[in-house]
Each structure stands twice: as structure tokens, then as C-alpha cells.
Amino acid sequence: MKKVNLYALSTCPWCKKTKKFFTENNVKFDFINYDLADAATQKRIIADMERYGATGFPFVMIEDDTIEGYNPDRYKQLLGL
Numbered sequence: 001m002k003k004v005n006l007y008a009l010s011t012c013p014w015c016k017k018t019k020k021f022f023t024e025n026n027v028k029f030d031f032i033n034y035d036l037a038d039a040a041t042q043k044r045i046i047a048d049m050e051r052y053g054a055t056g057f058p059f060v061m062i063e064d065d066t067i068e069g070y071n072p073d074r075y076k077q078l079l080g081l
Helices: 013-024 039-051 072-079
Strands: 004-008 030-033 059-062 065-068
Touching (some): 004 039, 039 059, 059 072
Parallel strands (some): 004 030
Antiparallel strands (some): 059 065
16 A cells, blocks of 8 residues: 555544545555644644645645645545545
């Protein structure tokens, strides 16, 4: 299975849908809620997002591919689901 990372906001409905998608499809993923993270982690998240030109949450990294926003069709495509 490919490595999946998710940056989310704890109050974001689209972030919650993204987590639910991965859980329901038995996709192992790591996630960090940006708004609940410490300052150093927030700085690292912003740097990662800026590197890919992302400005919003959820922000998903599947191996070397990135997806901004809730996009289950793209997740399926990249994960081979």
C-alpha cells in the first residue's frame, strides 16, 4: 500500500469526509490536525503545503502526488482502488 499523509483541520467537514473515506476503504494513513498541532508542526505543514502550491485543507499526499480538497475519485485513482 502507498504511503498516505493527510493534513486536516479538526473542524473541517471535508477533512472529516477524507478521513472517513480512507478508513472505510481500509487505507492506512497518517494525519495531523493543523489547528491542534504545536507551532513547530504547523510551520512544517505550511512549508509542505507551500512547496506544492496548496492553500487549503484537506491536503493529502499519496507518495509523490498531492491532492488539495476532498477528491475521492482522485484518491481511488492514485491508490488503485
